[in-house]
Amino acid sequence: MSEKIKFQIEKLDYQEDAVNSVIDLLKGIDKYSVSSIYSHARSQLSAFNSHPEANVRFNAGTRLIKNLQEIQYRNGLFKDSELVGSIPQFTIEMETGTGKTFVYLETILRLWNDFGGQFKKFIIVVPSNPILLGVKKSIETFADYFRPQFNNIDINQHFFVYDKNVSPETVTAKLVESTDLSIMLITNHSFNKDSNRLRKESETGVIVWDDIRDIAPIIIIDEPQKLDGDGRKKTASMKAIEELNPLMVLRYSATHKNLYNPVYKLDS
Numbered sequence: 001m002s003e004k005i006k007f008q009i010e011k012l013d014y015q016e017d018a019v020n021s022v023i024d025l026l027k028g029i030d031k032y033s034v035s036s037i038y039s040h041a042r043s044q045l046s047a048f049n050s051h052p053e054a055n056v057r058f059n060a061g062t063r064l065i066k067n068l069q070e071i072q073y074r075n076g077l078f079k080d081s082e083l084v085g086s087i088p089q090f091t092i093e094m095e096t097g098t099g100k101t102f103v104y105l106e107t108i109l110r111l112w113n114d115f116g117g118q119f120k121k122f123i124i125v126v127p128s129n130p131i132l133l134g135v136k137k138s139i140e141t142f143a144d145y146f147r148p149q150f151n152n153i154d155i156n157q158h159f160f161v162y163d164k165n166v167s168p169e170t171v172t173a174k175l176v177e178s179t180d181l182s183i184m185l186i187t188n189h190s191f192n193k194d195s196n197r198l199r200k201e202s203e204t205g206v207i208v209w210d211d212i213r214d215i216a217p218i219i220i221i222d223e224p225q226k227l228d229g230d231g232r233k234k235t236a237s238m239k240a241i242e243e244l245n246p247l248m249v250l251r252y253s254a255t256h257k258n259l260y261n262p263v264y265k266l267d268s
Contacts, residue, residue, distance in 0.1 A: 159183035
């Protein structure tokens with residue numbers, strides 16, 4: 001019988017710097033909760049838990065700008081005087097092969113753990129199925145490493161892949177109505193058209209896309225330059241991401257087209 005191969009993983013200082021650059025953005029920020037996202041009538045339609053919890057919101061005001069500037073100064077980046085766009089978006093620039101996926105997975109766990117579970121709903125958006133499979137494999141590979149660092153949590157039990165074999169009702173159960181850490185891994189092609197299943201109304205009158213918007217997910221984009229288009233106008237994918245009104249967007253790549261409020265840069 002073959003045994004599961006275990007990899008020796010050693011976290012590097014620059015990876016910790018990249019993680020902390022995101023965590024420190026939210027330190028000292030005023031936060032506020034929202035009540036159940038469903039009305040009583042909507043709750044009766046649900047086959048699952050009728051009292052879901054959304055991410056805690058935060059005020060994107062002067063304290064966030066101050067934190068951003070301090071992080072940019074610390075990391076040798078030009079300081080921004082304001083947030084770019086209507087939704088907070090932050091750029092993490094890391095060369096290929098330096099552990100980008102590891103960094104954003106640990107960032108998710110740190111956001112969940114360090115802030116007492118206030119941030120628990122995450123969506124990882126990737127531009128293709130091969131990248132999706134690579135991220136899925138990374139989650140499985142790093143699970144044993146993360147387990148002892150985060151209260152014995154098994155990240156495998158808190159993420160799922162949305163594809164053609166997964167129903168919108170499963171997204172409701174595992175993401176929208178989950179009261180624990182929940183991570184959905186998805187390609188942009190699964191949601192960027194009105195004809196996609198997540199955006200269609202069910203027989204019970206439920207549009208899961210609207211429910212996802214209400215939980216204020218934190219969105220991680222892997223290789224965002226492939227979703228940004230030519231820069232002259234927003235692509236359908238980026239318009240759809242902004243439609244979700246995410247709490248914030250974290251953009252990870254080695255070759256960004258658009259630098260939205262950079263917080264970390266690792267080059268050769």
